[in-house]
Amino acid sequence: MTLLDGKATSLAIQEELRLEVLERLKIGQDRPHLAAIIVGDDPASRAYVGHKIKACERVGFDSSLIELPLNIREDELIREVEALNNDVNVDGFIVQLPLPEHMNEQTILQAIHPDKDVDGFHPIHAGNLSLGLPSFIPATPAGIIELLERYDIQTSGKHAVIIGRSSIVGTPLALLLSRNASRGNCTVTLCHSRTQDLPSITRQADILIAAIGKPHFVTGDMIKPGAVVIDVGINRILDDSKKSGSRLTGDVDYQDAMQVASAITPVPGGVGPMTIAMLLKSTLQASA
Amino acid sequence: MTLLDGKATSLAIQEELRLEVLERLKIGQDRPHLAAIIVGDDPASRAYVGHKIKACERVGFDSSLIELPLNIREDELIREVEALNNDVNVDGFIVQLPLPEHMNEQTILQAIHPDKDVDGFHPIHAGNLSLGLPSFIPATPAGIIELLERYDIQTSGKHAVIIGRSSIVGTPLALLLSRNASRGNCTVTLCHSRTQDLPSITRQADILIAAIGKPHFVTGDMIKPGAVVIDVGINRILDDSKKSGSRLTGDVDYQDAMQVASAITPVPGGVGPMTIAMLLKSTLQASA
Numbered sequence: 001m002t003l004l005d006g007k008a009t010s011l012a013i014q015e016e017l018r019l020e021v022l023e024r025l026k027i028g029q030d031r032p033h034l035a036a037i038i039v040g041d042d043p044a045s046r047a048y049v050g051h052k053i054k055a056c057e058r059v060g061f062d063s064s065l066i067e068l069p070l071n072i073r074e075d076e077l078i079r080e081v082e083a084l085n086n087d088v089n090v091d092g093f094i095v096q097l098p099l100p101e102h103m104n105e106q107t108i109l110q111a112i113h114p115d116k117d118v119d120g121f122h123p124i125h126a127g128n129l130s131l132g133l134p135s136f137i138p139a140t141p142a143g144i145i146e147l148l149e150r151y152d153i154q155t156s157g158k159h160a161v162i163i164g165r166s167s168i169v170g171t172p173l174a175l176l177l178s179r180n181a182s183r184g185n186c187t188v189t190l191c192h193s194r195t196q197d198l199p200s201i202t203r204q205a206d207i208l209i210a211a212i213g214k215p216h217f218v219t220g221d222m223i224k225p226g227a228v229v230i231d232v233g234i235n236r237i238l239d240d241s242k243k244s245g246s247r248l249t250g251d252v253d254y255q256d257a258m259q260v261a262s263a264i265t266p267v268p269g270g271v272g273p274m275t276i277a278m279l280l281k282s283t284l285q286a287s288a
Numbered sequence: 289m290t291l292l293d294g295k296a297t298s299l300a301i302q303e304e305l306r307l308e309v310l311e312r313l314k315i316g317q318d319r320p321h322l323a324a325i326i327v328g329d330d331p332a333s334r335a336y337v338g339h340k341i342k343a344c345e346r347v348g349f350d351s352s353l354i355e356l357p358l359n360i361r362e363d364e365l366i367r368e369v370e371a372l373n374n375d376v377n378v379d380g381f382i383v384q385l386p387l388p389e390h391m392n393e394q395t396i397l398q399a400i401h402p403d404k405d406v407d408g409f410h411p412i413h414a415g416n417l418s419l420g421l422p423s424f425i426p427a428t429p430a431g432i433i434e435l436l437e438r439y440d441i442q443t444s445g446k447h448a449v450i451i452g453r454s455s456i457v458g459t460p461l462a463l464l465l466s467r468n469a470s471r472g473n474c475t476v477t478l479c480h481s482r483t484q485d486l487p488s489i490t491r492q493a494d495i496l497i498a499a500i501g502k503p504h505f506v507t508g509d510m511i512k513p514g515a516v517v518i519d520v521g522i523n524r525i526l527d528d529s530k531k532s533g534s535r536l537t538g539d540v541d542y543q544d545a546m547q548v549a550s551a552i553t554p555v556p557g558g559v560g561p562m563t564i565a566m567l568l569k570s571t572l573q574a575s576a
């Protein structure tokens with residue numbers, strides 16, 4: 001059984017990026033600059049943004065963190081977005097989600113200039129992805145494709161089954177895995193809450209991706225022997241044995257799955273760290 | 289076995305549109321106006337455009353046909369597109385495909401203003417579709433959804449298998465059938481030329497869509513008893529019994545399939561006529 005070590009892979013990519021930044025500096029180019037807007041003080045969101053900023057430091061990118069109060073109005077936030085759109089020193093930026101309930105997330109995301117939208121959430125990127133044109137790709141599906149690439153997992157002609165049709169993971173991943181490209185050319189089945197007899201479908205998967213946000217939803221009997229299992233879930237569950245009283249776990253019953261799968265991503269340390277590497281890669285691309 | 293009569297359904301929709309135009313005229317609004325650009329004189333393309341113009345007349349839309357020579361330069365064609373973008377009398381327009389080989393189709397399609405892009409080929413529409421946002425939807429997948437709607441075919445929880453991943457049929461149809469909406473909520477499997485053991489997958493389909501352009505590719509043994517079969521193929525094959533020496537046929541072996549399926553679209557007279565109705569519907573929407 002191969003452990004698909006997202007943490008080590010992410011760090012390897014970050015080291016490659018660090019060297020590329022040094023090369024760029026040598027020829028007189030600027031450091032790439034990633035900015036992040038965060039609204040309110042949700043601890044999880046702050047932690048995620050903190051990881052991104054720290055990763056920027058690690059690879060030698062400039063970074064800025066714009067912290068805005070929870071009660072900021074939508075038009076004020078849009079003005080902040082436009083300021084970053086117009087700031088020639090910023091190559092790419094993200095608006096950390098979720099936003100407060102009084103905001104329309106789509107309005108904000110569509111205000112980001114596509115050339116700086118390194119999260120790839122703008123409809124123009126979703127469209128280019130769907131049409132097979134170059135685009136920024138959301139970090140989670142991009143990270144999964146990159147992990148398959150780095151572990152040289154063949155996908156052409158394989159049956160990939162994705163559980164979860166979200167617009168930031170399941171749906172773009174279905175497009176990436178089915179397109180005629182490297183780590184594509186899969187037969188792709190997209191499953192979701194309305195899917196009937198899910199286990200009969202997941203048991204057909206050569207590559208099984210769980211992206212539903214339900215701890216241990218995928219059990220060993222749902223996995224075809226020898227399948228590659230990608231666990232996108234990051235769920236916090238109670239655990240008395242931990243000091244904090246809780247721990248992170250995936251959508252897959254890992255102990256169960258590792259008896260059956262040929263390869264699997266752990267949680268934490270699988271898909272999660274890959275997303276940071278992909279965000280940095282997109283930022284480097286935006287700065288070129 | 290139910291014959292899914294696209295021709296009759298298309299005419300019924302066109303009659304609804306005709307009445308809606310009359311209502312609009314009564315309250316002092318203009319007739320919707322569809323324009324079409326055609327480059328060169330390919331007979332099939334001319335016939336398709338001719339059908340569209342004739343359908344405009346039938347429902348009371350204004351229409352314009354802009355005929356351009358085969359050797360027109362790309363920048364000249366773009367100027368024609370921009371003229372239509374800026375023409376306040378034109379609500380929507382199409383550029384008939386395929387374009388001559390010296391043109392980059394994407395460059396032309398992306399020059400069409402999204403508000404007038406009633407074919408829905410612009411990346412912004414593909415993106416909005418992928419994200420579940422309102423958009424113009426390419427006529428063929430839209431016509432299939434409409435046909436399912438008109439025949440009250442339930443889709444929620446059903447397994448839809450699509451053969452063919454093109455950006456104008458298979459891929460957008462996969463997005464439409466999988467999204468959380470009316471005539472959506474299917475488990476969707478997208479198959480293509482790299483798919484292995486295709487019959488074992490198509491035999492699982494409650495709804496089977498063939499969009500590959502290979503005459504009689506789908507045989508009866510590939511169809512689950514009781515399945516709904518949608519045939520998108522329009523292939524011209526030799527037929528000595530016809531005066532012309534040829535006839536149109538679909539991707540499905542119709543005689544074979546009608547023994548097994550619960551419902552099926554004929555070719556011609558199935559999906560084809562629906563595309564015209566959907567183009568008119570989009571034009572009406574563009575004019576609102």
